[in-house]
Structures are given as C-alpha cells and as structure tokens.
Amino acid sequence: MFHWLEKNPFLFSVGVFIVIAFAGLIEILPNFAEAARPIKGLKPYTVLELAGKEVYKKDNCIACHSQLIRPFKAETDRYGQYSLSGEYAYDRPFLWGSKRTGPDLHRVGNYRTSDWHANHMWDPKSVVPTSIMPAYKHQFKNIADTETAYAEAVTVKRVFNTPYGPEIAPSKEAYEKYYKEKLLPEAKKIAKEMKNKEVEAMVNQGKVPEIVALIAYLNRLK
Amino acid sequence: MQSNTALEYDYSVAKLYMWTTVIFGIVGMTIGVLIAAQLAFPELNYLMGEYGTFSRLRPLHTNVVIYGFTLSGIMASFYYSAPRVLKVSMGELPLINALAKFQFVAYLVAATGMVISLGMGITANKEYAQMEWPLDVLIVVYWVIWGINMFALIGARREKALYISLWYYIACFLGVAMLYLFNNMEVPTLFFSGGLGAWYHSVSMYAGTNDALVQWWWGHNAVAFVFTVPIIALIYYFLPKESGQAVYSYKLSLLSFWGLMFVYLWAGGHHLLWSTVPDWMQTMGSIFSVVLILPSWGSAINMLLTMKGEWNQLTENPLIKFMVLASTFYMLSTLEGPIQAVKSVNAIAHFTDWIPGHVHDGVLGWVAFMIFAALMHMSTRVFKREIYSKSLLEAQFWIQTTGVVLYFTSMWIAGITQGMMWRAVDEYGNLMYSFIDTVTVLHPYYTIRAIGGLLFLIGVFMFAYNLYKTATAGRKLENEPQFRSPMA
Amino acid sequence: MNSFIVKGLALAGVLIVATLVVVQQMHIDLTDPINMITFIGAIAIAVLTFGVGAKYMAQMKTDTATGELAEENWDGIGEYKNELPPGWAWSFFGTMVWAVWYFLWGYPLNAYSQIGEWNKEVKEYNAKFEQVHKNASPEVLKEMGESIFLVQCAPCHGETGDGLSGKAQDFTSRFTKEQVLAVIKNGQDQLKYPMGAMPAGMAQGKDAEDIAKYVAGGLKGTAPAAWGTCAGCHGQDGKGNGGTAPDLAGYDLTLVQHVLKHGKEGIIGKMPAFPGRFTPVQEKALASYLATLKQ
Ligand code: HEM
Ligand code: HEM
Numbered sequence A: 001m002f003h004w005l006e007k008n009p010f011l012f013s014v015g016v017f018i019v020i021a022f023a024g025l026i027e028i029l030p031n032f033a034e035a036a037r038p039i040k041g042l043k044p045y046t047v048l049e050l051a052g053k054e055v056y057k058k059d060n061c062i063a064c065h066s067q068l069i070r071p072f073k074a075e076t077d078r079y080g081q082y083s084l085s086g087e088y089a090y091d092r093p094f095l096w097g098s099k100r101t102g103p104d105l106h107r108v109g110n111y112r113t114s115d116w117h118a119n120h121m122w123d124p125k126s127v128v129p130t131s132i133m134p135a136y137k138h139q140f141k142n143i144a145d146t147e148t149a150y151a152e153a154v155t156v157k158r159v160f161n162t163p164y165g166p167e168i169a170p171s172k173e174a175y176e177k178y179y180k181e182k183l184l185p186e187a188k189k190i191a192k193e194m195k196n197k198e199v200e201a202m203v204n205q206g207k208v209p210e211i212v213a214l215i216a217y218l219n220r221l222k
Numbered sequence B: 001m002q003s004n005t006a007l008e009y010d011y012s013v014a015k016l017y018m019w020t021t022v023i024f025g026i027v028g029m030t031i032g033v034l035i036a037a038q039l040a041f042p043e044l045n046y047l048m049g050e051y052g053t054f055s056r057l058r059p060l061h062t063n064v065v066i067y068g069f070t071l072s073g074i075m076a077s078f079y080y081s082a083p084r085v086l087k088v089s090m091g092e093l094p095l096i097n098a099l100a101k102f103q104f105v106a107y108l109v110a111a112t113g114m115v116i117s118l119g120m121g122i123t124a125n126k127e128y129a130q131m132e133w134p135l136d137v138l139i140v141v142y143w144v145i146w147g148i149n150m151f152a153l154i155g156a157r158r159e160k161a162l163y164i165s166l167w168y169y170i171a172c173f174l175g176v177a178m179l180y181l182f183n184n185m186e187v188p189t190l191f192f193s194g195g196l197g198a199w200y201h202s203v204s205m206y207a208g209t210n211d212a213l214v215q216w217w218w219g220h221n222a223v224a225f226v227f228t229v230p231i232i233a234l235i236y237y238f239l240p241k242e243s244g245q246a247v248y249s250y251k252l253s254l255l256s257f258w259g260l261m262f263v264y265l266w267a268g269g270h271h272l273l274w275s276t277v278p279d280w281m282q283t284m285g286s287i288f289s290v291v292l293i294l295p296s297w298g299s300a301i302n303m304l305l306t307m308k309g310e311w312n313q314l315t316e317n318p319l320i321k322f323m324v325l326a327s328t329f330y331m332l333s334t335l336e337g338p339i340q341a342v343k344s345v346n347a348i349a350h351f352t353d354w355i356p357g358h359v360h361d362g363v364l365g366w367v368a369f370m371i372f373a374a375l376m377h378m379s380t381r382v383f384k385r386e387i388y389s390k391s392l393l394e395a396q397f398w399i400q401t402t403g404v405v406l407y408f409t410s411m412w413i414a415g416i417t418q419g420m421m422w423r424a425v426d427e428y429g430n431l432m433y434s435f436i437d438t439v440t441v442l443h444p445y446y447t448i449r450a451i452g453g454l455l456f457l458i459g460v461f462m463f464a465y466n467l468y469k470t471a472t473a474g475r476k477l478e479n480e481p482q483f484r485s486p487m488a
Numbered sequence C: 001m002n003s004f005i006v007k008g009l010a011l012a013g014v015l016i017v018a019t020l021v022v023v024q025q026m027h028i029d030l031t032d033p034i035n036m037i038t039f040i041g042a043i044a045i046a047v048l049t050f051g052v053g054a055k056y057m058a059q060m061k062t063d064t065a066t067g068e069l070a071e072e073n074w075d076g077i078g079e080y081k082n083e084l085p086p087g088w089a090w091s092f093f094g095t096m097v098w099a100v101w102y103f104l105w106g107y108p109l110n111a112y113s114q115i116g117e118w119n120k121e122v123k124e125y126n127a128k129f130e131q132v133h134k135n136a137s138p139e140v141l142k143e144m145g146e147s148i149f150l151v152q153c154a155p156c157h158g159e160t161g162d163g164l165s166g167k168a169q170d171f172t173s174r175f176t177k178e179q180v181l182a183v184i185k186n187g188q189d190q191l192k193y194p195m196g197a198m199p200a201g202m203a204q205g206k207d208a209e210d211i212a213k214y215v216a217g218g219l220k221g222t223a224p225a226a227w228g229t230c231a232g233c234h235g236q237d238g239k240g241n242g243g244t245a246p247d248l249a250g251y252d253l254t255l256v257q258h259v260l261k262h263g264k265e266g267i268i269g270k271m272p273a274f275p276g277r278f279t280p281v282q283e284k285a286l287a288s289y290l291a292t293l294k295q
C-alpha cells in the first residue's frame, strides 16, 4: 500500500520530518512573545543572587524542589500565591522542577529567614528532625563563583536587554568595582543575619562562601 | 547485484557499543540503587563528600542510563541489524566503517565529559539536557555522523524497501536532531562578558515559561525518540528474528508508525499541566496523550500477535520471555502515561513518586529488557558462539521481573498516597499534613524500591557475566543460526 | 484461556486494594472528585493493561499464526498482510474523532480557565469557612490552631513549640529575662500597636533586673517597685491594657495578629511576617493554640 514510500528513503525522511515538526510550530511559537514579559516591578537578579542561583544549579536542588505553585487551594494554603508567568521573565533556565521530594520553594523567601537557612543547610535534621534532605556543609567552605555570575549578568544585559544599570559592564575592572561596592555589602548583610561567626569572618575578609550567595537567592524567592 | 551467497557482516562497531552498553548499564544502575537507598536512608549521602549527595548523583544516574546505557544499546543494535535488513555489510563501505569508529570515539569522549562535568556540578540544569555547550557541540557532531552513516548504508542497500526498524531509526535520528538543537540554544557567557568567568558557562536563549515549553517539547520527545522509537526498532527486528515468526500485520505497523510520529509531538504539554503555560496548550497536551495510547499499543499488540500460537517458545526461550514482557510493560507505561496526563489525575500525580514509578515501568520493563534481549541475540552472531548459560539468563529474567514489580508497585502506592496527602484537609478545611509528614510516610516504600532496584542490578551483573563468558568461553558455532539463538 | 485473564485481573486487584488500604490509613477523603478520578484512572491502568496483556498471552497458548505473507523478506523476517485488529482500529478512530470534537467544540465552548476556577473555589470556600466557624468553641479553635501550627510554624518553633533550642521563640514561656532586658534597654517599634513605639531606657540597673525577672517569671508574686513604669502602658496585670500594648503575660490574639502581620525581630532572630496568609478565624485559632502551650 505504502511500499512505494518505503522504497524512497529521501521522501520517506522528508515525510517523517514534516509530520514531527508540525506540532512544534503550532504549539510553541504563538506564545513566545507574550510569555516572556515580566510582571510589573520585577527586578533582575543581583549578581550575588545569580551566584546563588548557580549554587542551586550546581548542587541540583531541582532534583527535589519545584518552583511552581499550582492554582489549587491546597497549594496556595501551603506555599502562598500561585505562580505567574511574568515572575519567571529573568529565569534562564526556568527552574520549575518535576519532582517534589521536598517542598516547593517559589515563595520560600516569604516564610524562611537567613539564619533558618543557615541552620537547615548545615544540618536539616537540626530543624526538621525527620528530614531526608542531605546536609550541604561544603557550601560553607566553597567560595561562590561570583565572576561567572557577573559574566552572566553582562551577557543577559547585552543579549536580552535585561534591565541592568551601567554598573554591569564587560570588563574585569567593572567586575572588581561591582564586587567591592555592591556585592560585598549585600553579602555582609546576609552573613550577619546568618549568625555564623566563621562565615561572617570570611565575608569580612572579602570572600563570599557559596552558602551566602545561596541564601541571597533563596531570600529573593518571594 | 543480488548475490545468493550469505554476506559476511562486519560487526566491529556493533561490538564496541555492546561493551559500552554493559559498562554504562552497570555504572548507571549502581548509582540508581544508591540514590534509591539515599531516600530511604539519608546517611548514605555522605559517602563521597559533596560529590555523593542525592542531588549531584541523580543527574548522573539519568544521564548515564539514558545517554550511556540506552544509547549504546541502540547504537549496537543499529550497527548490527541495519546492515542486515539492508543487506550491506559495514565492511563493504570502508569509509563509513571508519567514520562509524570515529563516531564511537566522539561518543566516548562526550560521555566521559558528561560524567565528569555533571559530577563536578557543571550543568545547564534542564532535565535530560544538562550538558553545557562544549559538550553539546560534540554531541551534535556525533549525531550528524550517525545520520551520514545511516543514509550511506541506506544508499548502498540491496533490499529495496526499508524494513520497519529502519523507519524508526530514521525517525529517531531526525527527531532527536531537531529537538536537541532547539532546546540547547544557549548563549556562552564567554563571548559577551569580555572573557569573564567560567569558559563553559552559558545562559539559555529562552526564559521562564518559554524555556519550560521548549524544554518539555524536548523532554517529552526525548522519551519518544530515545526510549520509545528506537526501542520499537529493536523489537521489530529482534522478536521476529529470534522467534522465526513473520510480523503479524503490515497495516498495523504502518498505522502505528505514522500515528506515533504525528501524535507524539503534540503531547509534550502534559509535563506542564497546571503551570503558567496557556490553558489551551495544556489541554492539547492532555488530548493528544489520550490519542497516543492507540499508536503505542498498536506496536505492542503487533508484536504480541506475532507470537500467536508460539506458547512453547515463550516457555522455552528466555529471550522471548524478555521481549514479550517488554511489550507488555510498554503497554503498561503507555496507558499509565496518558492517564497521568488527564488534568485531574495530574493534579495528584505530578511532582510525586508515581512519576518515577511510571518512568521505570518504561525504562526497566521495556527499554532495559529489550536491550538485554537484543544484545544476547546479537552475541551469538557477533562472537559466533553459543550463549554461555541459559539457566543464568532464566534466573536473570525472574530476578529482574521481581525487581521491576517491586519498583512500580511501591512507587505507585507512594505517589498516590503522597499526592493525596498534599491535598488532604482536616474536618475544618485546613491542611491536614505538614510537608514532612508526607515525607516520613514514604520510608517503607523507598525501602522497597531500593530492594527492587538492587534485584534489578543483580540481574545486570548476571547479564554482564553471561555476555562476557559468551564472548570468551561460549561453545563455538559453525554456522550462523537462522532464528533461535542457541544457548547452553 | 480464561485462567490467564483471571490471573491478570487478580494481579490488578491486589495492587488497587493495596493502594486503597494505604491511602485509607492516612484518613483521605476519597469522595473528593480529584481523588476519585485519580482512583478510577489507577483502576483503569491496572485492569486494562493486565486484562488486555493476558488476553494476548492466552492467544499465544491457543491460536495459530495465519495470513497471507507479503513477498518482501528482510534478513529472514517476513510480514503478514493481516487486517487491523478491529478493537484497536475502532478505538484509534474513536479517540481521533473525540480529540477533534473536544478541541474544536467541547473545549472552547467551556472557555475554561484554571485561574478562574481557583478564584471561585477559594472565594466560596473562605466565605463559608468564616461563616461556619464564626463562633467556634475554644476546643475547636485549639485543634484547628494546632494543625495550622504544625504545617506553617513548626519548622522554626518546633513541633512542641519549644523554639528548637533557641532558634525561635519558645512558646512554653512568654519571655526569657534576656529578652525583656533587651526591650527595656532598646525599646521596640515593630509590632505597630495603637500606642506606637515603646521608648528605650524605661528602667535601669537593678530596677530593670527586677522587672525582667518578674516578667520572665510570668508576672507572679508581688511586682517590684519599678513595675509601675511599665504598668502605665502594659496594665497593672501586664495584660496589655485591652490591646493597646502587648500582653506580657501570655499569647493573646492581639499579639499573635500583630506578629503575623508585621513579623518580629528580637534577640533570638527574625521572624518573617505572614500577611494575608490566614483568615481571621485561623488567626484566632493560632492564638488559642499558642496560649495552651504556656506552662
Ligand atoms: C503514551 C505514551 C505516554 C504518555 C502519554 C506519557 C505521559 C507522561 C506523563 C503525563 C508524565 C508525567 C508528567 C508530570 O506530571 O510530571 C510522564 C513522565 C515521564 N514519562 Fe511518560 N508517558 C508515556 C510513555 C512513556 C514511556 C514509554 C516512557 C519510557 C520508556 C516514558 C517515560 C517518562 C519519563 C522519563 C517521564 C518523566 C519526565 C520527568 O522527568 O518529569 N513515558 N509521562
Ligand atoms: C537498578 C535500576 C534502577 C534504579 C534503582 C533506579 C532508581 C532511580 C531513582 C531512585 C530515581 C530518582 C527518583 C526520584 O527523584 O524520586 C531515578 C530516576 C530516573 N531513572 Fe532510574 N533507576 C534504575 C534504572 C534506570 C534505567 C535503566 C533507566 C533508563 C534506561 C532509568 C532512568 C531514570 C530516569 C529517566 C529518571 C528520572 C525520572 C524523573 O525525573 O521523573 N533508571 N531512578
């Protein structure tokens, strides 16, 4: 019946390609421009927050945590306001996740604090006795890669017009200036709230451990 | 041109992939058992410092089993069976044979890079597309080479019409190529930041909801074009070949194939139900998922009907057992998936362990079983020896079947329970359970899953041993067996 | 033949019953429509897969392969020209018709919106909730409060409300001496009571010590001489003068409401605010529950 097509590999392949490419065009393209629009008042991530997002990615928290509150009463009761498309406009990549071994974190900044996170990331069982979440003690030692985070801010500013000010510029000097004037003070504030002496001492020496950046990011999730 | 003397096929490339299948299978599933155990016994997170946490290991598990084990199995089967159904030996095309070996090397380099970078936490963090851009480039290279090799073989074919398996291999090649490219559009920061930061770092071209759409258009179809389409290629070759039975119905093959091609792509929206993508797209995902049951079941039924009247083969030949059970598990996961794609059901199933349960019905019961059967069948022809031990194969089958059953029953119960607990309200209408309550209750099921996984892994070791012994110590065969693989 | 199908269905039955038993143990309401649909789905998966799978297995035992062979042959593999299995063909056709109908007519006519559904559900629910529990008894409030507390507050304050060894407020005693001293020394202006801020330095030295001991001790026994300074605002009994200043003796509703609305930062640390997260009845419930924790 269709053997003629199966004897013509070229036409056959073209046929397959058309059939599979079709759905993407119809389902994905129409929504593109609209879904990318930020909600009013949304600020881009600070470089420290971006560095924290990198820690979140590196330690792959997405394996257990979602960032998507679905519009069910049970979810809005537990986590707060359901998620809106425009809130994710600066999320590259999106971090919705697909498994909730742990709770959703899209608004965790509303109901947890720096020192709670510090306790929890050091040893989850110290705050939630039956937790199965691993402890992330290494984040208290490893230094956050703020330069890459800065590079990311520069890139999204230049390529996607993410609204950063002139302090984000493609040069080593601009980075160092930003680090001293913007990033460190932000980190110091968090280190102080964490109430962890060693971390505070490190930040005072000008070094930002991963945990400080991560908490900056988690606090930002609101 | 048609010569009547049997062709002497060159299996050197197929052989290489056979061994990587085994190695990646062992590595990936050992990690699988470890992470399964970590959820039941969290102390196991601290065996290797920061590299041993559940979260670092999970993507290693998924990537090694998908791009290591499964893809190697597919490549081994392709380089074994495609030349046979086309009636050209790789040996007749020296350039293509060399290119195929180069593809293997590129593949190994990419796979090694993948393991190292994911272990170090270098990741783009999109599920099933975690590799950073330098590895993407390498992957595109070897994929394109595979395409060249496939079409070169087809061009040189002596058999006019393409056999069903080839339809599926072609679709696998095209589908993955298209989806992979679009989903991995990313901007390396190196080129725009004046050389600041890590050289391998990139940002996704898409943001937020758009990124999610593209990602699951890929993610869903990665399942389609890696776990489904090429595995159907395997079963269409190895089941009729091993049993000596003719394929039940050409019409059924034809409609299932084109139906699957058309419908699969639309269904990706079922990963984004209740999210911030527009309602109509979600609905589209649900509808097409339900339609998808039929083209999926079509292939499975076609294979089961091929075995009609061959009950004796099922009882006597463990390879047939693997393949018949594989098509049954394929039916299970392609009915389970669509039902989980119904919006009301997804409200409970999404984010719970019922999804990994569904996943492993497919990947263990269908994908892994097919790959084991294919490699064993091939081994007798490739090594020209008898399978080393039938009883070992038989034992492997039962141990692994028990493992899969433990895996899916425990995750089925765990997921439904957890999903319902998240929604449960007390008599006053307030949430009945704190989050941690819904975690603690899963402990027994996580334990059962780990045991099931361990059984499956034991089976993998039995398989590896059996295959190794077949290659080195199996009784030598004079002639290539026509159908049934001889075993001791 | 039938024995196979029976076995297949038995297997499906065992799985479903096991799931049902576990879910029932968690006191889950299966009449909730979403739960019910999920269960029907689960039954469909198990029954159809095991049933249909078993049907084809049975055919392997009894039937024989027949049909007209196509002329092609690939590496020894032949192909029959059999017709489509009618059950499969009709189902495929049926689902396609359904899909087209649903997408073009069934669905757009409903003009469904998931956010709209949420709005409606939550609004109706909250109105009813407030109505039903307007005059809830203290026991009901306490129980209700406990369940909210365990979900929302326990991660910081601990399941027993003891504050997890100093990580948050310990509800089993209203204050420690240090907390009171700190407020006396620094004053406080964050809970936004009608009275406004409490000034710093209201008492010094031994006076402050005595007051702090007295307040931390639960305002029992005779008040120290300097207590008068405080009583002006907090009342002679320290209960806050009907809500114009915080109740120093226990966790009354006004205090809990103010903390939930504004959060609180003290010497233990910072508590985030929970604005708009609870209905008035739920706040009352939380206060009732906290009040029972104090020894
Ligand atoms: C008719 C065919 C199928 C449909 C309609 C389908 C549907 C679904 C649905 C609804 C989900 C859950 C999405 C969520 O709520 O998170 C899912 C997840 C998944 N399915 Fe299927 N499924 C099908 C077949 C298969 C098969 C045969 C396999 C593997 C062999 C498979 C592998 C997966 C994987 C790996 C995931 C997890 C994706 C993630 O990481 O979240 N599916 N599928
Ligand atoms: C010994 C056998 C195996 C065990 C014990 C095992 C265990 C696991 C565990 C514990 C997870 C994480 C689930 C979670 O986050 O809750 C997982 C995820 C996954 N595994 Fe396996 N696995 C095994 C074999 C395989 C094989 C052979 C494949 C593929 C061929 C595979 C593919 C996957 C995929 C795709 C996921 C991600 C699922 C998702 O995100 O929803 N696994 N596995």
Ligand SMILES: [Ca+2]
Pocket (backbone or CB within 6 Å): A098, A099, B127
């Ligand atoms: Ca997943």
Ligand SMILES: [Ca+2]
Pocket (backbone or CB within 6 Å): B124, B129, B130, B131, B132, B133, B136, B184, B186
């Ligand atoms: Ca990539």
Ligand SMILES: [Cu+2]
Pocket (backbone or CB within 6 Å): B219, B220, B221, B223, B267, B268, B270, B271
């Ligand atoms: Cu999917």
